[in-house]
Amino acid sequence: MNQSTIFGVMLRVFITLSLGTLTMFLMLSIGSYTQSKMVTSPIVSMQGLGTSVSSQFFVDMMAVEIPQMKSGLNSTTFSQKNVLNFLFRYVTSINPNDPKSLLASEVPGLALEKVVLLRGGSDKDDIVEPLDLPPTHFDFKANNDNNPQKIDPIIETQPQEDEQTIESGSSDDELNVGEDEQKSGFSEKQSDKVAANGNPLVFIYHSHNRESWLPESGQVYDGETNVTALGKRLEKSLKNLGIVAVSSDRDYEESVEGYNWNFSYKYSLKTVEEAFAVNPTFNYFIDIHRDSQGREVTTINIDGVNYAKFYFIIGASNPNWRANEAFATKIHDAMETQYPGISRGIWSKSSTDGNGEYNQSFSPNSIVIEVGGVENTIEESNRTIDLLAKVLSDVVWEAEKVDTGVGG
Structure with missing residues (x-):
C-alpha cells in the first residue's frame, strides 16, 4: 500500500470522525433548544432532571476521563442505555422506565416528582426537603x-x-x-x-x-x-x-x-x-x-x-x-x-x-x-x-x- 493510499484512508477516517462529532454536537444543540422551548416546569428542566439522576451516574461519567475515579468494586452506571435514557428524558420529559410519564403532563396527579431542589445551599450534606403542614395546635411538650x-x-x-x-x-x-x-x-x-x-x-x-x-x-x-x-x-x-x-x-x-x-x-x-x-x-x-x-x-x-x-x-x-x-x-x-x-x-x-x-x-x-x-x-x-x-x-x-x- 503506497503512501497516497494510506493518506487517503486516514483522510476519510478523519472526515468521518469530524462529521460524526459535528452531528453529535448539532443534535445536542437542537435537543437543548427544543427542550428549552417545550419545558414549562422546573421539575422537568435540566436542573430538575439532574436531581432525579443518581450522583453515581455523574461520578461514572467523570471516570471515563479520570481513570483514578473508577472503582473495581462497583459496576458502572454510565452505560449506553443510561445515557440514552438520560438524553431522552432531557429532550422529551418522558421517563422510558415509567409509562405514566407519558400522561403526567396532561392528567393531574400523575406527576412523578413533587419537590425538587433547583439550587442547593453551600452545605451539601444538609439537604432536607421543605415541610408544609396544615393549621394544627399541639402541646410543645407532647410525646x-x-x-x-x-x-x-x-x-x-x-x-x-x-x-x-x-x-x-x-x-x-x-x-x-x-x-x-x-x-x-x-x-x-x-x-x-x-x-x-x-x-x-x-x-x-x-x-x-x-x-x-x-x-x-x-x-x-x-x-x-x-x-x-x-x-x-x-x-x-x-x-x-x-x-x-x-x-x-x-x-x-x-x-x-x-x-x-x-x-x-x-x-x-x-x-x-x-x-x-x-x-x-x-x-x-x-x-x-x-x-x-x-x-x-x-x-x-x-x-x-x-x-x-x-x-x-x-x-x-x-x-x-x-x-x-x-x-x-x-x-x-x-x-x-x-x-x-x-x-x-x-x-x-x-x-x-x-x-x-x-x-x-x-x-x-x-x-x-x-x-x-x-x-x-x-x-x-x-x-x-x-x-x-x-x-x-x-x-x-x-x-x-x-x-x-x-x-x-
Missing part, C-alpha cells in the same frame, strides 16, 4: 409519637373563581384606615402617604398569615403572634436602607367569609392585585412563611449567634418560572456568599405537593421565602430578616431600571 406534625401535609389547590368570595381586609390590617375607605383595604390616603416618601417598590404579604412558633406562642398557628411580624420587620429594615416597602398583615381567617385553608393563595392573590392597583410602582412581591421542620434543620450558628435558615419556593405550574428563579437566585447567591449555610436552597413544588403556582405568574419578581421553622424564635428569625433586607435592597437598587412587566 413526638403523638405530635400532630406527623400528619400528612395538606395539598393546596387553585379553586374556580366562583368558589369563594373575598371580603375586605381585616380591621387589624395596617393598610386599612377605616370602614369608609376602599373595600380593597388599600386606601388612597395610605397610598399617598407611602408615595410621598418615594415610589413603593416592595410589597410583603403572607398567604399563611397565622404561621407561628412554639417557643413564642406555644402553638404552630396563632392569630396574634405569627409571621406577619417578620413582614413588618422586613418593611422597616428595607425603609431604613432606602427602599420603600409596604407589608400586609391581613388575617384571612377573620376577613374571608367561608374561609377555607385550601384556598389560601387565592385570597393572597387578591391582596396582591389590590396592592398593585393602588400602587402600580410595586415591582417586588415577597410572600413570607415559616417551615414546619424542627430546629435542627432550620437553625444555623454564625459567629456564636443563632439565625433562622431560609429557603425559596418556585411554583412548577408557572410557565415563566425561570424569571422567578433568577430573582431568587440573586438573593440566594448573595446570602450564601456572605453567610454560607444560611440558605437551604431554591426548591420547586408542583401541584401534587402544594399550590404549584404561588401567585408567581403575577410578576417575575414574586417569590415565596420560608424563614425558620416551628421551633425557632422571633429573635432568630428577625436576624435573618435583617440580612435578607440588606441583600434584597442591593438587588433592587441594581435592577430597578429594568422593565419587569409586572401584572402582564
Whole structure:
C-alpha cells in the first residue's frame, strides 16, 4: 500500500470522525433548544432532571476521563442505555422506565416528582426537603409519637373563581384606615402617604398569615403572634436602607367569609392585585412563611449567634418560572456568599405537593421565602430578616431600571 493510499484512508477516517462529532454536537444543540422551548416546569428542566439522576451516574461519567475515579468494586452506571435514557428524558420529559410519564403532563396527579431542589445551599450534606403542614395546635411538650406534625401535609389547590368570595381586609390590617375607605383595604390616603416618601417598590404579604412558633406562642398557628411580624420587620429594615416597602398583615381567617385553608393563595392573590392597583410602582412581591421542620434543620450558628435558615419556593405550574428563579437566585447567591449555610436552597413544588403556582405568574419578581421553622424564635428569625433586607435592597437598587412587566 503506497503512501497516497494510506493518506487517503486516514483522510476519510478523519472526515468521518469530524462529521460524526459535528452531528453529535448539532443534535445536542437542537435537543437543548427544543427542550428549552417545550419545558414549562422546573421539575422537568435540566436542573430538575439532574436531581432525579443518581450522583453515581455523574461520578461514572467523570471516570471515563479520570481513570483514578473508577472503582473495581462497583459496576458502572454510565452505560449506553443510561445515557440514552438520560438524553431522552432531557429532550422529551418522558421517563422510558415509567409509562405514566407519558400522561403526567396532561392528567393531574400523575406527576412523578413533587419537590425538587433547583439550587442547593453551600452545605451539601444538609439537604432536607421543605415541610408544609396544615393549621394544627399541639402541646410543645407532647410525646413526638403523638405530635400532630406527623400528619400528612395538606395539598393546596387553585379553586374556580366562583368558589369563594373575598371580603375586605381585616380591621387589624395596617393598610386599612377605616370602614369608609376602599373595600380593597388599600386606601388612597395610605397610598399617598407611602408615595410621598418615594415610589413603593416592595410589597410583603403572607398567604399563611397565622404561621407561628412554639417557643413564642406555644402553638404552630396563632392569630396574634405569627409571621406577619417578620413582614413588618422586613418593611422597616428595607425603609431604613432606602427602599420603600409596604407589608400586609391581613388575617384571612377573620376577613374571608367561608374561609377555607385550601384556598389560601387565592385570597393572597387578591391582596396582591389590590396592592398593585393602588400602587402600580410595586415591582417586588415577597410572600413570607415559616417551615414546619424542627430546629435542627432550620437553625444555623454564625459567629456564636443563632439565625433562622431560609429557603425559596418556585411554583412548577408557572410557565415563566425561570424569571422567578433568577430573582431568587440573586438573593440566594448573595446570602450564601456572605453567610454560607444560611440558605437551604431554591426548591420547586408542583401541584401534587402544594399550590404549584404561588401567585408567581403575577410578576417575575414574586417569590415565596420560608424563614425558620416551628421551633425557632422571633429573635432568630428577625436576624435573618435583617440580612435578607440588606441583600434584597442591593438587588433592587441594581435592577430597578429594568422593565419587569409586572401584572402582564
